[in-house]
Amino acid sequence: MKNIKINLSEKDIPRKWYNLAADLPTAMLPPLNYDGKPVDPAMLAKIFPGNLLEQEMSPKRWIDIPQEILEILYRWRPAPLRRAVYLEQFLKTPARIYYKDESVSPAGSHKPNTAVAQAWYNKQFGIKKLTTETGAGQWGSALSFACNLLGLHCKVYMVRISFDQKPLRKALMQAWGGDCVPSPSPDTKIGQEILAKMPDTPGSLGIAISEAIEDALADETGKTRYSLGSVLNHVLLHQTIIGLEAKKQLAHAREKKVDVIIGCAGGGSNFAGLAFPFIADKIHGKKIKIIPVEPSACPKMTKGKFMYDFGDVAGKTPLLPMFSLGHNFIPPSIHAGGLRYHGMAPLVSQAAVEGLVEPKAYDQLKCYEAAFTWAKTEGTICAPETSHAIACVIDEAKKAKEEGKEKVILFNYSGHGLMDLLGYEKYLTGKLEAFHLSHEDVKKALSNLEHFPKAEMRKTGKW
């Protein structure tokens, strides 16, 4: 009998997060103001609490996970590592396919790993309310769940297309006490302006972020902060518990090496959470292929440009050094709402510049096909975002078969899709389209950003 569920006990949970910034061979470029000058810390302190800003800038390799955070995470962590033997048999591949099952969290994805940490640090800092954006609704649900446990108010701006596609996500947020509105909304100035210009816009994560930041800054008591579900260093840091657990579990499964690591990539957090502890191994000499998978409708790493860009539409964030399609870019309305973000996390972007990761792009039709193969073999319904990782896993497993190699493939099963069945239904009734952004579209999206400070592509050339 093959070992297909590899569990860790609570006592084996990692007690520190891993910070890739400490090991990257080239230093990260700093965030900048629009004028190219260093960011004013006082401006950032109005948006984020000081303790999280400290983590954001930290050069330390390991950061302790407070015991009170672990006590909350024990509800679902350590999360299982599973082996996809039924998919392996179907594909007749010699590859062994493992996945971290992040769908077992209360909100159904990896997002609560950082939601709990962020809510906890904000509470420690005396904050009473958090505002945020959400794409597919997974992050808004996760933050509502965490705020409820820690006694904070939570206001979520949900990208309108996802709000319409996934109406029950709002009910889930409300069940945990969160307040959810479609974005753009009339609740903020930027929302009102965009609605006046584009009343039928599907919205974007960039717009929803602008609204959430405006809301946080409007609180004159100073007790509201903004919380981001991906992209920033501290968010990726909190997610590394996934890869650190996976390492211990692979050792339990007596695997001595991993050949391929795969994760879908929206802002980069679930990919980073799994991959960063393995990127550290790659930096220190191990041979591992590490693939972030993005949608061909929003291909920032495969077709975008490494540049300084805003994280949001209204330009309320500092300029971040990242692969981007331009902050004004509104991606086509694919069902993987969590992957509709114009930029990629600076840490993942720098790893891509170094050649430590090899990004790929897949279209949603191929991804839904993979989701159905998964449902019919492994049995579970994956999130549309996760289906991007699965499509790539299937390709890599087929390649191992062609090469006759017993590769070990590890991927992040970032969430379940039980609240995303509308996309499945559209696929079954032939109503889904494949979107491929052309180089022309990308050029157009980036056209008015030439005057931004230039981001130098620093790399050692080792990978």
Ligand SMILES: Cc1ncc(COP(=O)(O)O)c(C=O)c1O
């Ligand atoms: C299930 C799931 N996977 C992946 C993502 C993509 O986000 P990230 O790249 O930050 O992991 C999301 C975002 O909402 C998500 O809900």
